[in-house]
Amino acid sequence: MPEVLEVSGLSVDYVLDRGDVRAVDDVSFTVGRGEFLGIVGESGCGKSTLLFAVAQLLAPPARVAAGSVNFQGTNLVGLTDSQLSAVRWRDMSVVMQSAMNALNPVKSIGAQFRDAMRAHGKPAKDEIEARSAQVLRMVGIDPVHLHSYPHQLSGGMRQRSMIAMALLFTPDLVIMDEPTSALDVVAQRSLMVQIKELQLAYGFAVIFVTHDMSLISHFSDRLMVMYAGQVDELGATRTVFDRPLHPYTHGLLEAFPSIRGPKIPLKGIPGNPPDMARLPSGCRFHPRCPHAVDKCGQVEPDLVELDEVMVRCVRRQDGSLPVTAGQEGSLSR
Amino acid sequence: MSGSSRTELLQAEHLTRHFKIGGLLSRRTLHAVDDVSFAIGEREIVALAGESGSGKSTVARVLARIYKPTSGEVYFEGKPVSRIRSRRDRLRYSGLVPMVFQDPFGSINPVFRVQHGVLRSLKLHRPELPGRERAAEAARVFEAVGLGADMLERFPYELSGGQRQRVGFAQALAMRPKLILADEPVSMLDVSIRIGLLNLMTELRDTMGVSILYITHDIASARYVADRLIVMYAGQIAETGPIDEVLASPRHPYTQLLLSTVPDPRAPLSVAAETDRGEPPKVIDPSPGCRFRYRCPLAIDACAQVTPVLAELRPGHHAACHVAQKAPAEAVKAFQ
Amino acid sequence: MSIPLSLGQPAGEPRRQSTSQWAASHALARMGRAVRSNRKATVGTVLLVFFILVALFPGVIAKDNPSADAYKPHLGLSTAHLLGTTAYGQDMFAQLVWGTRNVIIIAFTVGLATTAIAVLVGVAAAYFGGLWDSSLGVLIDVLLVIPLFPLLIIIAAYAHGGGTLLLIVVITVTSWSYTARQLRAQALTLRSRDFLEAARVRGERRLYIVVMEVIPTMTSLIVASFLTNALYAILFASSLQFIGLGDPNTVSWGTMLYWAQNNAALQTGQPLWAIAPGACIAVLGAAFALLNYAFDEIGNPALRPVRKRAPQPVPQPAPRPARGSERA
Numbered sequence: 003m004p005e006v007l008e009v010s011g012l013s014v015d016y017v018l019d020r021g022d023v024r025a026v027d028d029v030s031f032t033v034g035r036g037e038f039l040g041i042v043g044e045s046g047c048g049k050s051t052l053l054f055a056v057a058q059l060l061a062p063p064a065r066v067a068a069g070s071v072n073f074q075g076t077n078l079v080g081l082t083d084s085q086l087s088a089v090r091w092r093d094m095s096v097v098m099q100s101a102m103n104a105l106n107p108v109k110s111i112g113a114q115f116r117d118a119m120r121a122h123g124k125p126a127k128d129e130i131e132a133r134s135a136q137v138l139r140m141v142g143i144d145p146v147h148l149h150s151y152p153h154q155l156s157g158g159m160r161q162r163s164m165i166a167m168a169l170l171f172t173p174d175l176v177i178m179d180e181p182t183s184a185l186d187v188v189a190q191r192s193l194m195v196q197i198k199e200l201q202l203a204y205g206f207a208v209i210f211v212t213h214d215m216s217l218i219s220h221f222s223d224r225l226m227v228m229y230a231g232q233v234d235e236l237g238a239t240r241t242v243f244d245r246p247l248h249p250y251t252h253g254l255l256e257a258f259p260s261i262r263g264p265k266i267p268l269k270g271i272p273g274n275p276p277d278m279a280r281l282p283s284g285c286r287f288h289p290r291c292p293h294a295v296d297k298c299g300q301v302e303p304d305l306v307e308l309d310e311v312m313v314r315c316v317r318r319q320d321g322s323l324p325v326t327a328g329q330e331g332s333l334s335r
Numbered sequence: 336m337s338g339s340s341r342t343e344l345l346q347a348e349h350l351t352r353h354f355k356i357g358g359l360l361s362r363r364t365l366h367a368v369d370d371v372s373f374a375i376g377e378r379e380i381v382a383l384a385g386e387s388g389s390g391k392s393t394v395a396r397v398l399a400r401i402y403k404p405t406s407g408e409v410y411f412e413g414k415p416v417s418r419i420r421s422r423r424d425r426l427r428y429s430g431l432v433p434m435v436f437q438d439p440f441g442s443i444n445p446v447f448r449v450q451h452g453v454l455r456s457l458k459l460h461r462p463e464l465p466g467r468e469r470a471a472e473a474a475r476v477f478e479a480v481g482l483g484a485d486m487l488e489r490f491p492y493e494l495s496g497g498q499r500q501r502v503g504f505a506q507a508l509a510m511r512p513k514l515i516l517a518d519e520p521v522s523m524l525d526v527s528i529r530i531g532l533l534n535l536m537t538e539l540r541d542t543m544g545v546s547i548l549y550i551t552h553d554i555a556s557a558r559y560v561a562d563r564l565i566v567m568y569a570g571q572i573a574e575t576g577p578i579d580e581v582l583a584s585p586r587h588p589y590t591q592l593l594l595s596t597v598p599d600p601r602a603p604l605s606v607a608a609e610t611d612r613g614e615p616p617k618v619i620d621p622s623p624g625c626r627f628r629y630r631c632p633l634a635i636d637a638c639a640q641v642t643p644v645l646a647e648l649r650p651g652h653h654a655a656c657h658v659a660q661k662a663p664a665e666a667v668k669a670f671q
Numbered sequence: 672m673s674i675p676l677s678l679g680q681p682a683g684e685p686r687r688q689s690t691s692q693w694a695a696s697h698a699l700a701r702m703g704r705a706v707r708s709n710r711k712a713t714v715g716t717v718l719l720v721f722f723i724l725v726a727l728f729p730g731v732i733a734k735d736n737p738s739a740d741a742y743k744p745h746l747g748l749s750t751a752h753l754l755g756t757t758a759y760g761q762d763m764f765a766q767l768v769w770g771t772r773n774v775i776i777i778a779f780t781v782g783l784a785t786t787a788i789a790v791l792v793g794v795a796a797a798y799f800g801g802l803w804d805s806s807l808g809v810l811i812d813v814l815l816v817i818p819l820f821p822l823l824i825i826i827a828a829y830a831h832g833g834g835t836l837l838l839i840v841v842i843t844v845t846s847w848s849y850t851a852r853q854l855r856a857q858a859l860t861l862r863s864r865d866f867l868e869a870a871r872v873r874g875e876r877r878l879y880i881v882v883m884e885v886i887p888t889m890t891s892l893i894v895a896s897f898l899t900n901a902l903y904a905i906l907f908a909s910s911l912q913f914i915g916l917g918d919p920n921t922v923s924w925g926t927m928l929y930w931a932q933n934n935a936a937l938q939t940g941q942p943l944w945a946i947a948p949g950a951c952i953a954v955l956g957a958a959f960a961l962l963n964y965a966f967d968e969i970g971n972p973a974l975r976p977v978r979k980r981a982p983q984p985v986p987q988p989a990p991r992p993a994r995g996s997e998r999a
Binding site: 186189 | 496527533554
């Protein structure tokens with residue numbers, strides 16, 4: 003089984019009084035064994051909802067409206083909690099955005115590890131202690147902190163203990179929802195390096211959701227860009243970076259002021275992401291796209307493969323925006 | 336650095352702010368800001384950069400007169416700020432030195448329409464304006480920050496994060512300020528929206544002559560907007576100078592560390608790159624010596640004994656580091 | 672998980688109803704819509720309005736004088752006496768209808784007074800802090816610690832026969848501290864919000880900030896407090912009247928229960944005398960409680976009941992050919 007995860011046609015709706023709103027629209031992707039997939043997008047693009055759907059953590063009013071989440075051959079959609087618990091944490095674990103919200107403030111770290119281990123089996127006491135100490139060492143924390151409470155640890159250490167907890171059973175897939183965004187820049191960088199090192203050493207796959215494209219670019223194998231609930235671009239990280247096909251991806255890359263080189267005025271992407279209850283006609287990005295033409299407002303583009311990358315863009319697909327154009331001022335080379 | 340001539344718009348001299356923490360039995364002192372001196376001129380954007388615990392937000396709040404300094408003084412237009420007593424003077428100062436906050440979702444009262452803050456600012460600081468002119472001025476200020484006048488009557492929940500931050504700037508502009516204290520104004524915004532706000536800040540400096548103290552932890556955005564840079568660590572200034580100069584050849588190892596964390600999308604990063612696992616300290620009852628020495632690969636004996644002070648290494652470029660001061664002509668190489 | 676902002680914004684809709692700064696008119700329109708769409712709110716509002724109308728215009732519904740013992744006692748149900756007559760020959764239906772006024776007055780007066788005092792004390796304590804907080808806090812805590820109902824009984828017994836006004840005063844004085852504590856807690860969390868600091872930095876006076884910036888953001892808690900206090904006022908007042916500590920000559924549901932108890936109504940075949948006022952207390956209490964739940968749900972969409980839908984089969988997409996080029 004070469005793939006750890008295959009998501010097909012996944013759509014997630016929010017059931018609201020004024021009608022259902024589709025937050026995730028027909029998303030498909032795969033994650034191979036030991037692969038690091040970065041999912042990038044800004045607020046409201048649906049990336050967190052997508053993550054929750056994959057981890058089967060959706061709560062009302064959100065629900066899966068269509069599609070499947072095939073984890074190592076089993077479709078997780080529609081499984082009951084007891085069926086899911088066989089998979090949860092053993093084979094697939096989740097690291098949330100803010101450890102302070104995810105960790106129990108009145109229990110020591112060691113106690114929480116113990117709870118997690120007991121929830122998925124009946125390990126002996128010394129097994130628990132040994133494994134807890136081992137995972138803490140894996141993330142670079144002295145095992146003496148098993149007795150510490152979350153508030154006694156620094157922000158970076160808390161996030162690392164979350165990651166340690168996620169690795170208790172050496173899962174095949176670890177899903178991470180912006181685990182570094184609450185940290186300072188130096189801690190962010192060292193945490194990312196740590197995650198990558200662990201991933202290379204233990205061979206688990208990672209799905210990493212973030213809004214910080216520049217940070218993820220150094221660590222992910224493939225990059226998936228989301229906008230307004232859809233996948234707009236998906237391909238090898240280096241390829242997407244050096245040659246972004248979708249104007250949104252290009253716009254995102256251009257929005258990072260550089261630390262070296264000449265200072266040029268940047269434009270960012272004008273406008274705001276659309277209201278998901280009132281989407282624009284045709285391509286969802288066209289009101290903000292510098293290359294938009296009339297056709298972009300009429301045709302809803304599909305996600306199509308173009309030059310080793312999946313892209314959803316009317317003009318790229320019909321050739322009216324050739325691949326070499328639209329990248330003036332690009333950060334590549 | 337602490338000049339005797341008080342010609343700059345704002346001058347902070349030996350600013351110190353401590354907080355008492357702990358219960359009755361164990362009183363300790365948190366040194367949020369220690370002996371910080373700097374100046375901000377007219378028509379200038381100064382970036383104050385640092386991580387959490389560096390004291391940058393505390394400095395802003397002292398300048399905004401939310402906190403009184405434990406010691407030291409702030410001079411605004413040559414006059415000491417601590418002498419401001421009467422309500423009229425306080426109001427005048429708060430109009431000339433307003434603050435823009437970090438959280439777009441918490442910095443506007445959700446119950447009122449977005450024009451509420453601007454109209455209140457106008458009522459308090461320009462009471463001579465009659466009602467109709469006040470409304471016109473509110474519209475003018477909204478347009479100046481890139482919001483249409485039709486947005487005046489909207490409620491905060493109808494606006495995006497970027498739009499709300501613009502409202503924050505509009506509230507500050509309504510008071511015709513000389514210096515805007517911007518406390519991480521773009522940190523909580525999406526990346527593609529940040530540029531718009533950063534461009535707005537440079538426009539305010541260029542067309543309205545407003546100075547801005549831009550507080551941030553993101554050096555790249557600091558480079559984009561600021562003229563000068565002040566780097567703070569653990570309550571003290573580590574390095575300061577013209578921004579391009581400091582970033583091109585940083586003298587303080589901490590500045591180097593900050594620079595190394597800025598991801599350069601172009602350069603492939605080797606995962607095994609030297610990474611620093613430390614975190615900024617909470618400075619409680621500190622001992623003398625450089626506060627960065629625990630993380631510094633270049634630390635020498637003097638670093639543990641004597642607290643370094645800012646010294647000019649190149650014209651306008653100061654750093655507080657014993658190692659750098661020993662060899663002022665060379666850039667230190669601590670973190671690659 | 673919270674609903675992302677972009678799903679809930681009616682962005683682009685211009686608000687043209689009024690130019691008033693305050694959200695009041697806007698809030699009323701929203702409330703109207705919310706009441707109509709939420710079932711609990713609709714039922715609660717209908718019941719409450721019904722009782723208020725009865726309290727305002729009792730003469731329209733019940734033509735008899737409730738206190739006049741002019742009829743033959745122990746009469747059963749009839750068209751002349753919809754609920755029969757009491758052991759003293761009074762028309763029970765008239766008593767019930769006229770008694771509504773007393774109960775509604777108590778509910779609203781106590782509700783408003785308690786909430787008003789609690790808002791002043793609680794928010795002032797939180798916002799002014801320091802010595803204010805310490806002293807007001809002590810006052811609140813002392814009152815909290817004293818068991819409420821025994822205190823009520825003692826005070827009412829001492830002032831026996833004082834009537835409705837005394838009941839209102841007594842209940843208000845003993846119950847405001849609960850709400851004050853809640854409001855103080857919420858005001859404390861609001862204190863650190865940036866928009867309050869922004870108001871301070873732009874030069875607003877402290878009193879202005881408390882009244883115009885803090886309190887309006889606490890409206891949902893204040894409304895909930897009012898509803899809760901009104902509910903408890905009804906229950907406490909009726910209980911006090913039932914045990915004889917109110918003025919037994921007042922016409923009220925609680926006093927009806929008192930007289931019914933005195934005459935062993937349930938045992939001597941006049942069950943309606945006890946059941947009718949008891950049911951009214953329960954229904955009016957339920958109206959307030961339903962409104963309280965409804966306001967919670969309106970304010971916090973996560974609490975709304977999920978509409979049950981027939982489980983739809985999740986459509987599976989057709990199997991796609993393996994995309995070998997996708998992999999890095």
